[in-house]
Amino acid sequence: MGVDRISLALTYAIAGLGIGASLMHLSAACTFLLVAFVAVGIWGDLRGRPLLTSWTLTSLVVVGFLAALALPSSNGPIGRVLAATIVLLGGKLMAPKAARDHFQVMLLSLLLLVGSAILTADISFALLFMLYLILCTVELVWIPFGTALRGRTVSRGFARRVLLVATGLVVGSIPLVLLFFVALPRATAPLWRAAPSIAGQVTGFSDHVSLGDIGRIAESNAVAFRVEFPERQGPLPTAPYWRGMVLEATDGVTWQERSYARDAPYSMQPLSFGFSATVVQSVYLEPNGERALFGLDRIGLVEGEQVESAVVRDGAAVTTRPVTQRIRYTVLSDPTPLAPAALDADIRAADLAVPAGLPPAVAATAAAVVGAERDPFRKTQLLLQHFQAGGYTYSLSPPGGSGHPLDVFLTTKIGYCEYFASAMTLMLRSVGVPARMVVGYLGGDYNPNGDYYLVKQRSAHAWVEAYVGGGWLRLDPTPADQGPASATAHGRVGSAMLLMDALRHKWDTVVLGYDLRKQLGVFRSLSGGLGRALRWRPGPVDIAVIAVLAVALVGAGVLLRRSGPTDPVLSLYAGLHRRLRRRGLTRDPAEGPRDFALRASTALPGSADTIGRVTDGYVRLRYGGRRLHPDEVKRLRDALRRV
Amino acid sequence: MLQPVRFRRVKVSVTQAGWLYIVVTLLVGAAAVNTANNLLYLVTAGLLAPMALSGLVAFRALRKLEVEVLLPREWFAGQETPVRVGLLNHRRRLPSFLMRVAREEQDVLLVEVPAGGRAHGMLPIVFTRRGRQPLGDLVITSPFPFAFFRRGGVVRLDEDVLVYPQPLLPARELLDGAHGAEIGAGAGRRGVGGDYWGARPYAPGDPLGRVDWKAWGRLGVLTVKEFEEESAPPLRLTLDSVPGPGLEERLSQLTGLILEAERLGRPVGLTLPGEAIAPGRGLAHRERTLRALALFPDAVDGSANAWA
Numbered sequence: 042m043g044v045d046r047i048s049l050a051l052t053y054a055i056a057g058l059g060i061g062a063s064l065m066h067l068s069a070a071c072t073f074l075l076v077a078f079v080a081v082g083i084w085g086d087l088r089g090r091p092l093l094t095s096w097t098l099t100s101l102v103v104v105g106f107l108a109a110l111a112l113p114s115s116n117g118p119i120g121r122v123l124a125a126t127i128v129l130l131g132g133k134l135m136a137p138k139a140a141r142d143h144f145q146v147m148l149l150s151l152l153l154l155v156g157s158a159i160l161t162a163d164i165s166f167a168l169l170f171m172l173y174l175i176l177c178t179v180e181l182v183w184i185p186f187g188t189a190l191r192g193r194t195v196s197r198g199f200a201r202r203v204l205l206v207a208t209g210l211v212v213g214s215i216p217l218v219l220l221f222f223v224a225l226p227r228a229t230a231p232l233w234r235a236a237p238s239i240a241g242q243v244t245g246f247s248d249h250v251s252l253g254d255i256g257r258i259a260e261s262n263a264v265a266f267r268v269e270f271p272e273r274q275g276p277l278p279t280a281p282y283w284r285g286m287v288l289e290a291t292d293g294v295t296w297q298e299r300s301y302a303r304d305a306p307y308s309m310q311p312l313s314f315g316f317s318a319t320v321v322q323s324v325y326l327e328p329n330g331e332r333a334l335f336g337l338d339r340i341g342l343v344e345g346e347q348v349e350s351a352v353v354r355d356g357a358a359v360t361t362r363p364v365t366q367r368i369r370y371t372v373l374s375d376p377t378p379l380a381p382a383a384l385d386a387d388i389r390a391a392d393l394a395v396p397a398g399l400p401p402a403v404a405a406t407a408a409a410v411v412g413a414e415r416d417p418f419r420k421t422q423l424l425l426q427h428f429q430a431g432g433y434t435y436s437l438s439p440p441g442g443s444g445h446p447l448d449v450f451l452t453t454k455i456g457y458c459e460y461f462a463s464a465m466t467l468m469l470r471s472v473g474v475p476a477r478m479v480v481g482y483l484g485g486d487y488n489p490n491g492d493y494y495l496v497k498q499r500s501a502h503a504w505v506e507a508y509v510g511g512g513w514l515r516l517d518p519t520p521a522d523q524g525p526a527s528a529t530a531h532g533r534v535g536s537a538m539l540l541m542d543a544l545r546h547k548w549d550t551v552v553l554g555y556d557l558r559k560q561l562g563v564f565r566s567l568s569g570g571l572g573r574a575l576r577w578r579p580g581p582v583d584i585a586v587i588a589v590l591a592v593a594l595v596g597a598g599v600l601l602r603r604s605g606p607t608d609p610v611l612s613l614y615a616g617l618h619r620r621l622r623r624r625g626l627t628r629d630p631a632e633g634p635r636d637f638a639l640r641a642s643t644a645l646p647g648s649a650d651t652i653g654r655v656t657d658g659y660v661r662l663r664y665g666g667r668r669l670h671p672d673e674v675k676r677l678r679d680a681l682r683r684v
Numbered sequence: 685m686l687q688p689v690r691f692r693r694v695k696v697s698v699t700q701a702g703w704l705y706i707v708v709t710l711l712v713g714a715a716a717v718n719t720a721n722n723l724l725y726l727v728t729a730g731l732l733a734p735m736a737l738s739g740l741v742a743f744r745a746l747r748k749l750e751v752e753v754l755l756p757r758e759w760f761a762g763q764e765t766p767v768r769v770g771l772l773n774h775r776r777r778l779p780s781f782l783m784r785v786a787r788e789e790q791d792v793l794l795v796e797v798p799a800g801g802r803a804h805g806m807l808p809i810v811f812t813r814r815g816r817q818p819l820g821d822l823v824i825t826s827p828f829p830f831a832f833f834r835r836g837g838v839v840r841l842d843e844d845v846l847v848y849p850q851p852l853l854p855a856r857e858l859l860d861g862a863h864g865a866e867i868g869a870g871a872g873r874r875g876v877g878g879d880y881w882g883a884r885p886y887a888p889g890d891p892l893g894r895v896d897w898k899a900w901g902r903l904g905v906l907t908v909k910e911f912e913e914e915s916a917p918p919l920r921l922t923l924d925s926v927p928g929p930g931l932e933e934r935l936s937q938l939t940g941l942i943l944e945a946e947r948l949g950r951p952v953g954l955t956l957p958g959e960a961i962a963p964g965r966g967l968a969h970r971e972r973t974l975r976a977l978a979l980f981p982d983a984v985d986g987s988a989n990a991w992a
Contacts, residue, residue, distance in 0.1 A: 144701055154727070178734055667686065670686065671800070
């Protein structure tokens with residue numbers, strides 16, 4: 042096998058890994074160029090002579106490098122560095138390769154891996170990086186051979202032995218990687234955080250609702266957040282409502298948060314936690330550029346290092362800054378549908394306000410449905426029944442129309458949750474029941490592999506809250522069997538996806554979420570174990586057990602030492618003794634090795650030569666400290682069989 | 685000779701690639717701390733782990749080795765002599781790779797010393813001075829497993845070797861002049877070994893043409909017929925037989941003359957202060973004369989001052 046070919050194959054594999062990792066961050070043109078670069082490189086290496094002159098190549102790389110840095114990238118500065126690195130890597134692949142070039146390809150490839158890791162932080166990086174480590178270890182082991190044996194060929198067996206050593210290194214590295222990962226010091230506050238790009242991320246959620254804004258709603262399987270329930274196991278009995286934001290101000294088409302007085306302290310209005318139904322959740326929220334922190338409807342308390350600025354109002358949690366990276370927080374919720382709360386007069390007025398210019402059909406339908414009913418609760422139930430059993434159809438693409446969106450909705454009876462929620466809220470208000478819209482998510486996939494809920498963007502939802510009986514009552518006008526709650530995919534593909542997602546979640550929580558706090562926890566538990574061991578006062582039984590173990594260990598050590606001779610000559614000599622003993626020749630304790638050999642040779646003249654040589658080797662080792670040559674040992678071993 | 689490889693201390697030198705690797709590791713590590721990005725921590729760990737492990741493997745790959753030097757019969761000062769140098773690997777599993785065995789400026793690369801096996805190479809060795817010399821230090825290093833570090837150390841070889849003076853041929857006429865009396869007469873001992881040359885047992889190095897094949901057929905013993913030939917009178921050498929100027933030059937010239945006479949098949953006698961070797965031929969004789977020259981005391985010694 043050609044030494045240079047092996048080096049080249051390894052280098053291309055490593056370059057391929059780096060390129061593969063960054064491919065999804067590259068534009069189509071860049072990808073095409075890259076493929077061309079690699080093809081030119083492979084062609085040049087196969088014919089043993091580069092296709093381009095070094096001058097052409099250098100100018101090409103310089104131009105490409107500058108262009109990559111100057112051209113805009115959808116991934117910001119990191120994207121530009123990635124593109125520039127790709128150009129350098131392409132240039133390296135096209136040029137003839139010496140040992141240092143192989144090494145540089147490894148470095149550039151690592152740079153690409155790291156760059157794309159910063160951009161995505163996906164679990165796929167772990168796989169790529171593992172492959173990279175394996176290939177690099179092999180290549181690093183091989184580079185010195187490539188230098189020393191340049192232009193020569195080696196046997197397959199030799200290559201296999203080198204590969205075996207490299208494999209041993211890889212396998213041995215894995216526990217060390219884990220150890221280093223756990224033990225490397227973590228900082229309390231990083232100096233700089235790369236802002237992951239949230240452009241192009243599909244969010245089903247928004248802090249405002251605008252009817253008819255269809256493009257925003259997508260059948261996206263992107264993950265919105267994952268929720269663990271530390272204090273309970275198994276799925277929730279019913280599809281959970283994940284509260285995001287409360288929208289109260291509306292002009293009939295768009296909805297947004299009521300404006301809160303900036304300086305006024307929030308009236309926290311804690312939920313009446315009966316503590317009969319408090320549910321603790323750990324939420325892992327994907328970056329979405331929004332300020333809402335989701336939790337099981339309704340939220341009472343939000344905790345977490347990354348959400349210190351968060352406030353809870355109206356059962357929803359909001360941060361001051363948009364969420365641009367994956368965060369983790371703990372939520373305490375009271376999932377009872379009716380939460381007693383006081384209602385200030387001005388808020389009451391806001392929750393009863395019907396915007397001007399609302400289609401008369403809204404109020405008219407409401408009046409028709411409610412009829413002469415006076416009780417607010419009965420009113421809500423009548424309206425709910427109207428939407429759920431009144432021939433309404435849930436559709437993500439409702440028919441457009443020239444009129445007011447709600448007018449179209451009430452006529453065609455086709456719409457999605459925001460239509461249902463808007464219509465019902467305004468209808469409630471028109472019949473004198475304070476009402477507001479809540480946006481969030483409904484349902485999600487319970488993942489039995491990791492005992493958590495996976496909530497996707499497609500589960501985005503909107504529902505209604507009405508103030509009845511001294512508290513807010515959750516009402517969902519969207520037909521239950523048609524809304525996002527029914528959109529969970531199961532079956533074989535689904536379970537495979539769930540398993541994959543469970544892995545990803547473990548990756549996010551265990552690997553990506555490993556921080557100073559967890560590190561301190563690891564150290565503390567380690568030192569705790571050590572402390573317990575130090576404080577341990579052994580009783581008599583323990584001492585007896587330890588003594589027996591110690592004796593057994595020492596004995597085993599002695600036996601092993603006995604059974605494993607330190608020098609082959611000693612075992613040869615012992616073998617000679619065994620064979621001679623079978624012939625009735627035993628060495629007298631006072632008899633010297635040479636005297637014994639003489640006596641044995643006289644008795645067995647046919648083996649005199651072997652006896653003499655083995656004895657000689659033994660004497661030389663024992664008294665001269667000289668060893669026999671391995672070949673001689675081998676010869677003697679063969680000869681000994683014939684004694 | 686065989687000698688276990690025991691380094692007094694294992695030296696580690698960092699190669700250029702090694703420095704680059706260290707710098708990259710530090711950079712990625714700094715980036716990891718500054719960004720609190722666990723993926724970068726993972727990369728740092730991934731860079732550190734093989735490095736740490738490579739130290740262990742390299743250390744093990746230098747253990748249980750024996751160095752073997754197959755010494756040539758003759759050494760001449762100033763002449764590069766290729767010496768067969770080998771390493772024996774007494775480990776059960778781990779091979780040693782890319783072992784560089786160096787002595788002074790010269791080195792030899794043993795690509796693989798398989799587990800339980802050995803590997804050899806030719807290492808050119810030069811001694812600049814005659815006399816009994818320690819074989820000296822072998823520097824054994826290996827970049828294995830990664831080319832970032834060279835690890836190894838110095839093995840002091842226990843063996844001494846006898847180095848003959850560097851052979852120098854003086855003017856041709858000295859040898860030609862040996863036909864006459866002046867060189868031989870200088871010794872004043874003509875007749876000690878030159879009278880009778882009969883049959884003597886064959887010694888390695890004797891020309892095959894002189895073997896008495898008939899006698900071999902008859903007796904089964906190899907004998908060499910030695911004729912008393914007037915055309916090849918013994919060459920009797922003393923320190924004054926050669927021009928010099930200094931002692932070392934004289935010793936070198938005598939060495940050259942002895943080798944040349946040997947080549948021509950002429951018996952050589954050597955008389956040095958304190959030692960007289962009767963004219964003779966054959967390997968044993970050659971060794972005796974050369975040894976006398978090699979071990980001749982230095983100029984510091986009073987008895988040799990006259991030729992210094």
